[in-house]
Amino acid sequence: MNAKVAITRCTGYEPDLVLRKLNETLDLLGGVTNFIKPGSRVLVKPNLLMAKEPEFGIDTHPEVVRAMIKVLKGIGCYVIVGDGPSVWGNQVENVEEVYRRSGVEKVCAEEGAELVKFDKKRFRAEFPMTTWLDQCDYLVNIPKFKTHEFTLLTGAIKNLFGLVWGTFKTELHKNYFKPENFAKILVDVYQEAKPALTVVDGIIAMEGDGPASGGKLRELNLMLAGADCVAIDSVMAVIMGVAPRSVLTTKEAAARGLGEADISKIEILGESIESASDEPFILPQSSIVKKLPQPIFDIAKNLIKYYPYVRHENCVKCSACIDACPKKVISFNKNKRIAFDYSGCIACFCCEEACPASAIKVKKSLLAKLIGL
Numbered sequence: 001m002n003a004k005v006a007i008t009r010c011t012g013y014e015p016d017l018v019l020r021k022l023n024e025t026l027d028l029l030g031g032v033t034n035f036i037k038p039g040s041r042v043l044v045k046p047n048l049l050m051a052k053e054p055e056f057g058i059d060t061h062p063e064v065v066r067a068m069i070k071v072l073k074g075i076g077c078y079v080i081v082g083d084g085p086s087v088w089g090n091q092v093e094n095v096e097e098v099y100r101r102s103g104v105e106k107v108c109a110e111e112g113a114e115l116v117k118f119d120k121k122r123f124r125a126e127f128p129m130t131t132w133l134d135q136c137d138y139l140v141n142i143p144k145f146k147t148h149e150f151t152l153l154t155g156a157i158k159n160l161f162g163l164v165w166g167t168f169k170t171e172l173h174k175n176y177f178k179p180e181n182f183a184k185i186l187v188d189v190y191q192e193a194k195p196a197l198t199v200v201d202g203i204i205a206m207e208g209d210g211p212a213s214g215g216k217l218r219e220l221n222l223m224l225a226g227a228d229c230v231a232i233d234s235v236m237a238v239i240m241g242v243a244p245r246s247v248l249t250t251k252e253a254a255a256r257g258l259g260e261a262d263i264s265k266i267e268i269l270g271e272s273i274e275s276a277s278d279e280p281f282i283l284p285q286s287s288i289v290k291k292l293p294q295p296i297f298d299i300a301k302n303l304i305k306y307y308p309y310v311r312h313e314n315c316v317k318c319s320a321c322i323d324a325c326p327k328k329v330i331s332f333n334k335n336k337r338i339a340f341d342y343s344g345c346i347a348c349f350c351c352e353e354a355c356p357a358s359a360i361k362v363k364k365s366l367l368a369k370l371i372g373l
Contacts, residue, residue, distance in 0.1 A: 003231035003260035004029060007271040010203050010223045013054070019067040022199065025225045026071065028269040035197040035227060036138050038075040043136040044068055044113070045195075047144040047159045048083040048104060050212055050356065051097040057204045057217040060144045062103030064201045064223075068142060069111045079113040082132055084162040084169070121165035124192045127172060127185075128165040133193060141195035141229070145202035145220060145236060147210035149284045149349040149362070150179065154211045155236045156198045156229035157190045157249045164189060170350075174326035177346035183248035190229060190249075191258060198232055200224040207240075207281040213358040222276055230259020231266045238263055238273050241280025285362040286349065307363045308351050310338045314359035324354035 006028035010021040026032045036042060046060035054061050065081065072079045085098040095117050099105040108115040121128035133139065143159035151158055161169060176182045202222035206215040222239075226232050230253045234244035244261045245251040254261035263273070286306040310321075315338055322330045322338075329344040330351060338359075352360035 003226070003228045003265060004267045004269060005224060005226040005228070005231050005235045006269040007235070007273070007276055008223050009221050009271060011221045013061050013063045013203060015063050015066060018061075018063045018203075019070055021223055022064070022067040022071060022225075025199070025223050025270065029225060029227075032071050032197070033075060036072065036075065036077065036140070039077065040137040041078045041080065041135065042072050042138045042140055043132050044072070044079060044081045044140045044142060045083055045159070045162065046081070046104060046142045047146075047154070047162070047201075048085045048098050048102050049353070050085070051094070051101040052213075052356070053101055054103050056213070057206055057215075058144075058212055059098075059102040059104075060142050060201045061203065062107040064142060064199070064203070065104055066107040066111055068140060068199060069107070069113045072140070073111070073113075079111075080116055080132060080136060081108050081113050082116040082118055082130070084118045084130065084164065084166065118163070118165060121168075125188055127189070128168055129163050129189070129192060130165060133163065138196040139193055141198040143198065143200055144206070144211075145200050145222070145224075146206035147208060147215060147240070147281060147284050149209055149211075149214075149286050149352055151183070151186070151247070151249060152242070152284065152287050153233060153237060153240065153247045153249075155200065156195075156232040157186055157253060160189045160193050160195070160229075161186055163193050170324075170326045173348050173350055174346075177326075177348055180248055180252075182348075183252045186249045187252045187256065187258065190253060191256070195227075195229065197227060198225065198229055200232060200236065202236075202239075205281075207283075209284050209286075209352070209362065212353045213355060214352055214360065216282060218281070220277065222271070228259040228266075230254055230261055234261045234263060234266060235268065235273060239277045239281075240283075241277070242283070285364070286347070307342060307345055307347055308340065308349055308360050309363040310340075311359050311361050312337055314357050316357045316359070318356065320354040320356060321351035321360060324350040326350060
């Protein structure tokens with residue numbers, strides 16, 4: 001079995017504990033030099049979705065980033081850290097606030113890593129990606145273990161979407177708005193970037209209506225690592241309580257031969273999958289995975305729909321949802337309240353992902369309500 005995923009328990013974000021557990025996790029895989037050549041230039045890509053402090057559990061925790069920097073510098077690597085934090089607004093202007101509030105700026109300054117903006121691009125395949133990929137020998141991927149309204153799981157493959165340059169991510173959402181088509185784009189990005197090593201921050205995970213302020217934090221106390229992102233996402237799916245191929249990116253990547261989605265063919269090192277989670281994750285409301293038998297779903301799927309709506313008592317009128325919408329169907333109405341033009345809504349939930357106040361929620365179609373989805 002070539003696909004290996006290491007799982008260790010880590011019960012908190014204390015710096016010494018995280019560093020020790022990261023080393024234990026990597027040692028199960030033969031050590032960091034099994035993936036990264038000493039003295040290399042390495043781009044470290046965390047999941048920095050939003051300008052929120054670490055206690056919100058939305059971004060990769062800065063102590064996991066710190067531990068990875070220490071491990072890489074320990075073998076003489078020059079470490080560069082960066083992300084394209086959002087699919088909305090002006091990424092280059094907003095990124096400094098994301099770096100500061102997430103704690104990553106402080107960690108990089110203390111550990112001597114170069115913190116960069118993804119402000120230059122080169123086209124790869126059909127989309128522009130950060131030129132920092134060209135300037136580094138290896139990519140290290142550090143996703144956060146979270147559910148996702150649109151993709152079900154945001155893990156090893158989905159995290160790489162942040163390598164796509166600037167607001168072109170919005171164009172991809174707009175042009176590939178069907179989940180199966182968007183999954184193909186995400187796998188295209190994975191195929192281009194192909195990280196040498198992925199480490200998952202699953203110490204505090206997120207379930208429910210993730211990946212941002214609408215999700216619910218969960219003490220999972222896990223760290224996962226490996227080179228095969230398909231295998232890692234497959235293991236994450238099983239821990240969540242869903243079949244790996246229910247995650248469309250996993251299904252697509254496995255079909256292309258880019259990794260292993262068959263759990264029986266993945267070598268699990270350290271903690272067993274069975275011991276990793278005591279109960280399934282709460283899935284996003286928009287997900288109908290496991291809720292209907294496939295034949296019934298195939299008949300009813302066109303009538304089962306989910307849309308975003310605003311809980312106005314929570315809305316702070318920041319206009320983040322307006323900036324995030326790839327179809328530009330959100331605006332302030334004459335009463336200065338957020339309103340949707342549902343005739344053009346593609347239910348990508350970028351607005352929910354962008355909302356800092358958890359004011360965007362999920363609206364169900366009548367059939368979805370009637371059958372209890």
